[in-house]
Amino acid sequence: MSKSIEIKLNKKDFLISETDSKGVVRFANDDFCKYAGFTLEELVGQNHNIVRDPEMPKAAFADLWQTIKSGNIWKGFVKNSTKNGNFYWVYATVYPFTSSDGSQGYISCRRQASDQEIKTYTALYKEMKAKEQ
Numbered sequence: 001m002s003k004s005i006e007i008k009l010n011k012k013d014f015l016i017s018e019t020d021s022k023g024v025v026r027f028a029n030d031d032f033c034k035y036a037g038f039t040l041e042e043l044v045g046q047n048h049n050i051v052r053d054p055e056m057p058k059a060a061f062a063d064l065w066q067t068i069k070s071g072n073i074w075k076g077f078v079k080n081s082t083k084n085g086n087f088y089w090v091y092a093t094v095y096p097f098t099s100s101d102g103s104q105g106y107i108s109c110r111r112q113a114s115d116q117e118i119k120t121y122t123a124l125y126k127e128m129k130a131k132e133q
């Protein structure tokens with residue numbers, strides 16, 4: 001198996017995706033599609049875990065869902081996989097909102113994580129992952 005490569009975001013990149021109440025993708029902007037390596041058509045209708053990286057600890061997403069389901073904004077560092085098996089780190093802010101049709105939705109806005117933040121969270125998530133069953 002070839003080694004996965006880290007893709008670095010540029011400072012001005014802003015990756016956005018929107019899901020329904022279950023985490024099914026409803027929209028993703030061009031920056032998100034570009035880094036994920038998927039077209040918008042490939043993403044819409046898929047569970048957002050389509051970009052989940054195997055090294056992400058379950059507790060991070062449990063915390064995300066608990067926070068947004070209770071109507072609060074979640075902020076955190078996320079490592080995502082690209083379609084071809086590479087990865088990129090982001091700092092994400094996830095907002096709950098009510099869509100124009102009255103349904104519950106969530107939006108995630110992501111920007112570049114610093115080298116130091118990536119280093120810190122790589123180590124922390126590795127530790128958390130090691131404690132999982």
Ligand SMILES: Cc1cc2nc3c(=O)[nH]c(=O)nc-3n(C[C@H](O)[C@H](O)[C@H](O)COP(=O)(O)O)c2cc1C
Binds near residue numbers: 017019056108
């Ligand atoms: C708006 C929104 C954006 C999300 N963005 C990501 C993401 O970029 N990467 C990711 O792995 N999970 C993301 N998630 C969490 C996924 O829905 C999912 O919980 C996570 O990938 C873990 O997968 P699992 O629930 O199948 O274990 C997002 C959820 C929401 C509501």
